[in-house]
Amino acid sequence: xxxxxxxxxxxxxxxxxxxxxxxxxxxxxxxxxxxxxxxxxxxxxxxxxxxxxxxxxxxxxxxxxxxxxxxxxxxxxxxxxxxxxxxxxxxxxxxxxxxxxxxxxxxxxxxxxxxxxxxxxxxxxxxxxxxxxxxxxxxxxxxxxxxxxx
Amino acid sequence: xxxxxxxxxxxxxxxxxxxxxxxxxxxxxxxxxxxxxxxxxxxxxxxxxxxxxxxxxxxxxxxxxxxxxxxxxxxxxxxxxxxxxxxxxxxxxxxxxxx
Numbered sequence: 001x002x003x004x005x006x007x008x009x010x011x012x013x014x015x016x017x018x019x020x021x022x023x024x025x026x027x028x029x030x031x032x033x034x035x036x037x038x039x040x041x042x043x044x045x046x047x048x049x050x051x052x053x054x055x056x057x058x059x060x061x062x063x064x065x066x067x068x069x070x071x072x073x074x075x076x077x078x079x080x081x082x083x084x085x086x087x088x089x090x091x092x093x094x095x096x097x098x099x100x101x102x103x104x105x106x107x108x109x110x111x112x113x114x115x116x117x118x119x120x121x122x123x124x125x126x127x128x129x130x131x132x133x134x135x136x137x138x139x140x141x142x143x144x145x146x147x148x149x150x
Numbered sequence: 151x152x153x154x155x156x157x158x159x160x161x162x163x164x165x166x167x168x169x170x171x172x173x174x175x176x177x178x179x180x181x182x183x184x185x186x187x188x189x190x191x192x193x194x195x196x197x198x199x200x201x202x203x204x205x206x207x208x209x210x211x212x213x214x215x216x217x218x219x220x221x222x223x224x225x226x227x228x229x230x231x232x233x234x235x236x237x238x239x240x241x242x243x244x245x246x247x248x249x
Contacts, residue, residue: 029204036208037207037208059242060205060242063239063242066239067205067209067212067239070209070216070236070239073216074215074216
């Protein structure tokens with residue numbers, strides 16, 4: 001049991017140093033990169049915060065920050081293209097042809113047809129749109145936060 | 151790029167073997183088992199060694215996602231656009247890849 005003590009102490013010391021932001025910055029940068037490879041943005045940001053909590057960001061840490069920002073930008077672009085797609089669908093539904101189709105489906109609904117699936121779909125699309133917009137705001141906040149702490 | 155990766159892998163392997171020998175030697179000399187601690191410290195050292203490769207890999211994935219093509223296939227305009235937006239990463243990549 002006593003033989004394990006030095007190893008345990010070293011392990012605890014390194015763990016404590018990591019939590020206090022005392023490890024070399026390259027250790028944290030490595031962790032940030034692993035998190036980005038997994039697609040874990042929250043982990044990458046929290047490790048970055050830890051990394052710059054006690055010391056000024058080194059050049060390599062600045063590069064890591066830019067890589068996190070790139071990751072954020074890629075996500076924002078993807079969300080934005082989905083938002084554009086949804087907005088196009090919703091815009092198309094406002095056309096005269098689409099309105100007439102909906103009106104006709106409603107008339108048919110009076111005679112025992114199923115309720116309009118399109119109407120349900122539209123509300124789902126609007127919910128998705130709102131969700132994506134909120135996500136973009138959150139991501140841009142993360143980016144601003146990263147710049148302010150860097 | 152390939153040469154750099156090979157060099158990093160070889161350096162990592164040599165470092166690992168060196169660490170293993172040192173650990174075995176210390177264990178046999180002192181009779182203490184400090185595998186955990188040494189691995190933790192060794193992990194940090196290895197992390198430092200691998201940072202360069204990690205950064206290049208992540209940047210390469212990002213470029214692929216941004217421009218929809220392999221980093222080797224991007225045009226000069228694409229690169230200029232990337233450099234304008236992310237100057238530090240671009241300079242780092244240029245240095246790391248010897249561009």
